[in-house]
Amino acid sequence: MSEDAIWLDGNAIAGLLVEVFGTELTGARRACQSCGTRALVGAHRVYRGVGTVVRCPACGDVAMRITTLPDRHLVLLAGTWEVEFPVPQA
Amino acid sequence: MERAALLERLTSRRAPIVWRTATVREIVPETVQGRTIVLVVPGWPGHRAGQHVDVRLTAEDGYQAQRSYSIASAPESPELSLTVVVFEDGEVSPYLVEELQVGDEFEVRGPVGGYFTWRVQDGGPLLLVAGGSGLVPLMAMLRHHAAQKSDIPARLLVSARSIDDVLYREELASLAGHDGVEVTFTLTREQPEGWTGASRRVDVEMLRAIGLSPTDHPKIFVCGPTAFVESVADRLVELGHDPASVHAERFGPTGE
Numbered sequence: 001m002s003e004d005a006i007w008l009d010g011n012a013i014a015g016l017l018v019e020v021f022g023t024e025l026t027g028a029r030r031a032c033q034s035c036g037t038r039a040l041v042g043a044h045r046v047y048r049g050v051g052t053v054v055r056c057p058a059c060g061d062v063a064m065r066i067t068t069l070p071d072r073h074l075v076l077l078a079g080t081w082e083v084e085f086p087v088p089q090a
Numbered sequence: 091m092e093r094a095a096l097l098e099r100l101t102s103r104r105a106p107i108v109w110r111t112a113t114v115r116e117i118v119p120e121t122v123q124g125r126t127i128v129l130v131v132p133g134w135p136g137h138r139a140g141q142h143v144d145v146r147l148t149a150e151d152g153y154q155a156q157r158s159y160s161i162a163s164a165p166e167s168p169e170l171s172l173t174v175v176v177f178e179d180g181e182v183s184p185y186l187v188e189e190l191q192v193g194d195e196f197e198v199r200g201p202v203g204g205y206f207t208w209r210v211q212d213g214g215p216l217l218l219v220a221g222g223s224g225l226v227p228l229m230a231m232l233r234h235h236a237a238q239k240s241d242i243p244a245r246l247l248v249s250a251r252s253i254d255d256v257l258y259r260e261e262l263a264s265l266a267g268h269d270g271v272e273v274t275f276t277l278t279r280e281q282p283e284g285w286t287g288a289s290r291r292v293d294v295e296m297l298r299a300i301g302l303s304p305t306d307h308p309k310i311f312v313c314g315p316t317a318f319v320e321s322v323a324d325r326l327v328e329l330g331h332d333p334a335s336v337h338a339e340r341f342g343p344t345g346e
Binding site for chain 1: 200338341
């Protein structure tokens with residue numbers, strides 16, 4: 001199997017991100033600490049194996065790692081994350 | 091603010107994304123390997139065209155399997171439709187395509203995905219490129235376009251192995267040629283007698299022939315298997331389209 005067949009977009013783990021962060025995160029913007037590329041989380045590359053690894057779409061540096069254990073998710077974040085949340089309106 | 095608009099704002103902000111029980115209301119055969127599952131989901135908060143849901147199946151012994159599927163129905167549709175094409179060696183899709191019956195229940199979570207979406211208010215023109223069942227979220231966009239009676243120019247290029255593998259054939263034929271919608275097919279493996287359309291993989295010439303140039307600043311959505319999306323996205327950038335305008339959604343073995 002070629003390497004490009006094994007990765008998906010950040011979109012693919014939108015549900016998992018909601019489960020972990022409690023909000024839609026694919027529209028969040030992240031700046032890579034290695035190459036400086038700014039990209040939406042939904043446009044990052046996702047590799048799924050034992051855990052889930054999210055990588056910069058430009059240089060492949062690790063942006064996030066989520067490992068799911070029976071009772072909890074372990075999350076590692078790297079780089080600069082800009083996240084917008086709507087303020088609940090009265 | 092109009093009541094309906096206010097309600098939409100409130101529900102879209104407040105409705106939690108949780109697992110909900112979906113009941114199969116109808117099953118519509120689409121191709122030999124694919125069918126549309128029409129669901130009733132109490133409490134469904136509504137969606138935007140292009141979003142997907144997570145589907146969770148639970149076996150009698152408690153074993154669970156979870157996959158993501160694109161939503162095929164327009165946001166305006168009262169029901170939630172998923173079109174599933176069977177993946178060989180898949181664990182979930184063979185069940186959904188071959189076993190599932192009307193009245194069966196499973197869990198869905200969503201809608202999710204805030205990146206690969208389009209609403210008429212986002213404007214156009216639209217350039218949509220589908221590889222195989224990558225047509226599903228793009229169909230939701232065209233259905234939304236039709237439901238809103240939009241005349242935003244929309245060009246859809248569908249790459250399929252054969253004419254029998256093309257999802258929504260009749261509906262695409264009825265949408266094409268109206269309200270700015272044009273549909274082009276390329277059949278890469280097998281062509282019917284007298285086929286005058288393209289029969290090769292998507293290339294620069296084919297994308298150029300669709301007629302939206304980089305100066306039209308189209309909103310571009312490409313969906314299909316990973317290798318297909320990679321190739322099409324590269325060709326689009328080669329043609330001069332802004333990489334930032336190319337929204338991609340790939341699916342592959344790890345997605346099923």
